[in-house]
Amino acid sequence: MDGTYKSLRIEKNEGIAELVLTGPGKGNAMGPDFWREMPEAIRALDADDAVRVILVRGEGKNFTYGLDLMGMMESLGPLLTGDSNLALERLKLLALIGDMQQATEGLARCRKPVIAAVHGWCIGGGMDLIAACDFRYCSEDAKFSLREVKVGIVADLGALQRLPRIIGEGNTRELAYTGGDVGSARALRMGLVNEVFPTQEALLAEARATAKRIAENPPLVVQGAKQVMEYCADKSTADGLRYVAVWNSAFLQSQDLAEAFAAFAERRTPQFQGR
Known part of the structure; x- marks a missing residue:
């Protein structure tokens, strides 16, 4: 507190x-x-x-x-x-x-x-x-x-x-x-x-x-979704699609993504660290 x-x-x-x-x-x-x-x-x-x-x-x-x-x-x-x-x-x-x-x-x-x-x-x-x-x-x-x-x-x-x-x-x-x-x-x-x-x-x-x-979700992905939606609020669909494509090209690869795949394969709850 x-x-x-x-x-x-x-x-x-x-x-x-x-x-x-x-x-x-x-x-x-x-x-x-x-x-x-x-x-x-x-x-x-x-x-x-x-x-x-x-x-x-x-x-x-x-x-x-x-x-x-x-x-x-x-x-x-x-x-x-x-x-x-x-x-x-x-x-x-x-x-x-x-x-x-x-x-x-x-x-x-x-x-x-x-x-x-x-x-x-x-x-x-x-x-x-x-x-x-x-x-x-x-x-x-x-x-x-x-x-x-x-x-x-x-x-x-x-x-x-x-x-x-x-x-x-x-x-x-x-x-x-x-x-x-x-x-x-x-x-x-x-x-x-x-x-x-x-x-x-x-x-x-x-x-x-x-x-x-x-x-409980990957924090950087949640923040990315927020930033993409804020950007798209006053943009065309085409601009928004380009922006999210560039975003994922830059930030998709992460330890949290690897953890998501591993947890799915091992049938367990993922533990995301924001990395």
Whole structure:
């Protein structure tokens, strides 16, 4: 366990790193500590060869209430309410938003698969966070809201860019324009989550089981599949096929491939080492 963070906790077990949102704001709200610590935590997990899968979840009754507006006032207040509010303040605000974007960008760029397990409320910045994950599970009590419009903000941490790929343009625009709430049943129908579980306990059990199944596969191959899919997202099929052909030409030969063949021949479970 890593106890060096104020806004999150990291628990590692058998190739799985659980990144737990802990606050300190109410409902795991995302304050200055979170925006500073999250990019650092993701970089560390990405660089750790022992970590094969990352599971993001919230502690307590909710995933996250999103941006901690009160907690961020020390940073945001002078940039929004200053007497001059001219070029210098605007450049500082631009830089602050760019720094905050690194929390979600870090998840999206992470080579390791990232699973989000959502229970309770997932609001605002929480939507940006889960949109940057590879896929999402939730419990029946989960409620989602892209609520920035309600507080006079255009969502600027990745949801507007990533959600259309996940739930489509129409659903994303509805969420962004209305700031309304979406329950777990509709979240499943629109494709925001892969599956809904009856309780938080069942959600966490299945999310961990899925993470374990991923962690048991050759880690470099899993990471390769992620990188190929990310590359192909805005490319033609022909470009994507060429890319994966080049990828396998470079990385197919490995000790893990030899282990897969040996385990098949010997009728045993393979033990992949990421080599």
